[in-house]
Amino acid sequence: MSSWCSWTGATAADVLLKFFFMLREAGLKASLTELLTLHESMKQGLAAESVDTFYYLSRSCLVKDEAHFDRFDRVFSAHFQGIEQALAGLGSEALPEDWLRRLAELHLSEEERQKIEAMGGFDELMKALAERLKEQEKRHQGGSKMIGTAGTSPFGAYGYNPEGVRIGQGESRHRRAVKVWDRRDFRNLDDTVQLGTRNIKIALRKLRRFAREGAADQLDLPDTISSTARNGGLLDIRMVPERHNAIKVLLCLDVGGSMDDHVRICEELFSAARSEFKHLEYFYFHNFVYEGFWKDNRRRHAERIGLYEVIHKYGPDYKLVFVGDATMSPYEISYPGGSIEHWNEEAGAVWIQRLLAHYPKAVWLNPEPQKRWAYTPSVQMVQELMEDRMFPLSLRGLDDAIKSLR
Amino acid sequence: MAERFDSTQRYLATDDLKTAVNAGVTLERPILVKGEPGTGKTQLAYEVADSLGKPIIEWHIKSTTKAQQGLYEYDAVARLRDSQLGDDKVHDISNYIMKGKLWEAFTAEEQPVLLIDEIDKADIEFPNDLLLELDQMAFFVYETQETVKAEHRPIVIITSNNEKELPDAFLRRCFFHYIQFPDEDTMAQIVEMHYPGLKKTLLNEALTAFYKVREVPGLKKKPSTSELLDWIKLLLAEDIPPEALRTEDQRKAIPPLYGALLKNEQDVHLFEQLVFLDRRNRR
Secondary structure: OHHHHHHHOHHHHHHHHHHHHHHHHOOOOOOHHHHHHHHHHHHOOOOOOOHHHHHHHHHHHHOOOHHHHHHHHHHHHHHHOOHHHHHOOOHHHOOHHHHHHHHHHHHOOHHHHHHHHHHOHHHHHHHHHHHHHHHOOOOOEOOOOOOEEOOOOOEEEOOOOOOOEOOOOOOOOOOOOOOHHHOOOOHHHOOOOOOOOHHHHHHHHHHHHHHOOOOEEEEOHHHHHHHHHHOOOOOOOOEEEOOOOOOEEEEEEEOOHHHHHHHHHHHHHHHHHHHHOOEEEEEEEEOEOOOEEEOOHHHOOOOEEEHHHHHHHOOOOOEEEEEOOOOOOOHHHHOOOOOOOOOOOOOHHHHHHHHHHHOOOEEEEEOOOHHHHHHOHHHHHHHHHOOOOEEEOOHHHHHHHHHHHO | OOOOOOOOOOOOOOHHHHHHHHHHHHHOOOEEEEEOOOOOHHHHHHHHHHHHOOOEEEEEOOOOOOHHHHHEEEOHHHHHHHHHHOOHHHHOHHHHEEEOHHHHHHOOOOOOEEEEEOHHHOOOOHHHHOHHHHHHOEEEEOOOOEEEEOOOOOEEEEEEOOOOOOOHHHHHOOEEEEEOOOOHHHHHHHHHHHOOOOOHHHHHHHHHHHHHHHHOOOOOOOOOHHHHHHHHHHHHHHOOOHHHHOHHHHOOOOOOOHHHOOOOHHHHHHHHHHHHHHHHHHO
16 A cells, blocks of 8 residues: 555656546546546555556546546556556556566566667657557558557557557457456447537527526516616516526437538537537437437437337427438438338328427528528428428527527 | 445445545545436435444535525524514524534534535536535634634535536536446345345346336336335335246236336336337237
């Protein structure tokens, strides 16, 4: 336990610091306060038991949202992999640099170890790892430089290189079962998208104003006073609506095909809406609405959610927002069997009318520029079905759409 | 190190949970617990208190709760009334200061466990208003010009159902734990803790049926651990044989006493519909 005190010694602290910056690079907003907390808890011997405890402790300190657990797991895996193998012979007295050193002793011949030294030692190795990770964009197999599987590069899983640092390998070939951070239990919770542009903020403001409607049930003191004074001293009570966000939104997003050009703006809209509305549900569809939606794009065929199920679960107080370019063959809208993905018993137009009958407040946001709409017959058809409630996905269009949703 | 939190007779603490709680206890920082409803967030506080042998102070948050209420309230109306009646008490303002839960926790004789339950129910500014108080474990009472400072920093456990996002500044000061929904093995251990000596067959059948119900798509509220425990209690009370739970053989897929698992008319309706469809397909 006491050996953890030396975490504050330069090298060990460096390992943590590197880890910390890797987390930040991965988009986790861990702060200095949290890093210091982690140091402090390790000084107290809280992570002394095992690497697992260290994993749990650092996760508890540095990540405050379960949606980010998966990203944390990936960074942790990339940074600390190989440690548990080395630890097997070391017990709880291990320091991170010892872990790494031990790793070398376990697996390397004298000659190889000198090669590593020539490369600049393990610090360099870890640095090189971080760089390669950045360099590498696609999944990689074989070869001798990039990180992937079955290669001879020092990094990656199932490699022949004895000093290989294992990354994201489901199961070690020779040793124990999957580590908890390799299990990726929280994969489905990660729903983040990059954001931060001025555009979204403006959109947000628009949405917020619209979200602060409600019954006037709070006393507006300044207004009451001034109004009472103007009233010659007779009490004139003024009420204002409470600031709350009671709007419920169903967001249905077109994915794939012609929508690929608009991915970014849809992500921005999605993240803005997500932070703004307490009650936000989202579904995906392809080209047009038929009998089912899905929530996980990778399992779109396996896990469909029936439209009736959606109608049953979300009442008419939800506002329905479609996002799609509505660019398709007219058959996909008006004929049974018109869907390009499957055989639909009933035409898409029938299904969308069912939805619109249930949700009186609905709009369709179209990322295609408005001036092009006239050239696409399907856009005209959708516009008709939506009773002219299709708006361009621009700030102005969003503003108009929100007006129509009120 | 002094005490360590561990599983108790009624509560199964996983390793990650233990690590988070012990970190919070040792460093005297708040522990924020999130998770599906019914996975034992609130229960955790009782068990921590029980396991460490400390008193518990509960503060249940509602949508109308203000941060100030946790510190103290000045009952001006009572003072006004007393002044009209000429009560002597009126001269001492401290007679009208009502202590809040935080005050209670700060001045407790031994270190207590303070549960702040469902913090996300309150106004969005609520956590921000408590930042300094939870950090310093002290606050100032303007009316009496005194500072209340914690003699023993309480162990603060905060639960949240994720209804509102909590401010970053608040999160930075906490240890965070997300209670994952237990897998079947863990669940079996939990049930065993609550109903020791439960027949293996009944346990297996009940768990299978339970996870099946959880998998029904589109449920408004998936049944969770607490519902499972209630259900098993009912099964035991009614003395239902394990065979009755084995749905496949019977073509009668509704588990008995399912009202304990599904708490919503529409869910029950949906479930019945699915069962009906299922049965029709089998024919």
